[in-house]
Amino acid sequence: MLLNDLIEPLAEKRVRGGDVEITGIAYDSRTVGPGMLFVAFKGGAFDGHDFVADALSRGAAAVVAERDLPLDVPLVVVPSSRAALPALSARFYDYPTRKLTLVGVTGTNGKTTTTYLVHSILQTAGRTAGLIGTLGARIGDRPIETEHTTPESADLQSIFARMVNEGVQAIAMEVSSHGLVQGRTDWCEFDCAVFTNLTQDHLDFHESLEDYLSAKLVLFRDYPKRSAKRFSAAVNADDPSAGAVTAASEGAVITYGVKSPADVAGSDVRVSASGVDLVITYKGRSERAFVPVGGYFNAYNGLAAAAAGLSIGIDLGTVVRGLSAAPRVPGRFESIDCGQSFGVLVDYAHTPDGLENVLTTARKLAKNRLIAVFGCGGNRDRGKRPKMGKIASDLADVVIVTSDNPRKEDPAAIVRDILEGIPLTARPEVVIERREAIERAIMTAQDGDLVVIAGKGHEDYQIFADRTIHFDDREVAREILAARCGAKSEKQ
16 A cells, blocks of 8 residues: 555644555564554653664664654654554554444453353354454454454554454454553444443553543444444443443443343343353343353343344344353353362452452352452552452451562562451461462362452463563462372372
8 A cells, every 4th residue: 555545544644755655554663574664652661763763674664753753764744653553554454343343342340251252142143253352362263362452553453354354244352441542442443332340440540430431431432423333332230330331322322230220131140150040131032041151240241242242133042042152261260170179260350349249259159168369460550459358358268368460569568558458357368479379278278168269360471570470370270289189189
């Protein structure tokens, strides 16, 4: 594509130099190849303008920047290179989301599970489906790795284009507040946006819960105005922010819930370790459905996916079959079973609301004691740490406070923040080394106990100030269970 054609959507621009053929778009100089357009913008740690020379040495044919630069190739100066990137990327890949049914899922908790459920519903409806989110991207059941929950706009538009070329008809996608604020999803055209809930998280990034909500409302209020598609919003009627989301939404609104009146109503909810059984009612018709992910809160994720499916024209019977056909979601209420006489669950719960939901359900499933192992991430919202400590001490019989991803913070300092929310009488155990904490929980568990290892879920790494190591709660739990069961067998 010629540069002048590519930059046509940019409202404000100043062009210096002639027209050239552009073979691709890059925002990381290390990925530049011959003939590509390099878009230089300021990131959290680096300024792309400092890497223009490197991009040119690798064959960049033109540059987009926020200031004049002495270059021998065409230069396009714009007010914001980051804002320009999604516009350029969508045009370069010929606006792929216009050729897809796109369902975006946003909210504090439940995004990953809900997108998995929507993906299954789409496939059950006979649509070739894609998936983009925390656990990567998928075309059908084939994985494609991505770097963020919501990939950078150039990567995202490239993934969309690849999916279109491979025959994908519909996509379920997680939409993070970070992605919305940073414009990664700009120029995406959604058919449906799902709001799961809003609870405390990311207040290291957002100034307040109000600011956090405002970031999410952009998806419902502003994005539909930029598209010719018929838009619908699926909104959790039981969440306190439902009114604000509904009021902001452009287009049709379909609500879902268990407690409040809703278009898609859940009732007779039955929870087990293997999943959630419930009745879904829509337009006077009721069907019993099964969501194969444990925890009461997954009734809401099932209803959210159902509302999304119904909003894009899939019938209730197909929606119900799609829910039951969904695969287990890695690290979400995932049972680790090595034949032991007690339960072990691994969950991604890393917010106060998420931890409360998981432990509330686990409390009902435990036949004896509930043992909770958790920590909090470093260089993230400190305000949630004591809240999570209190929730754990209120709901669990045994609390073991440990390290999560400490990043550049002292793990002991993070633990101290957590302990501020736990009464001295609760007597939590502190085992900072995470493997030792999991081992402590599993080796001391008794018949009928239920061990919940929370915070990391599907993650297979642990981030420290000076290194990142391989660490998977599920692998560690299995190794320790194998050692315990093996030792028990030898004694017998």
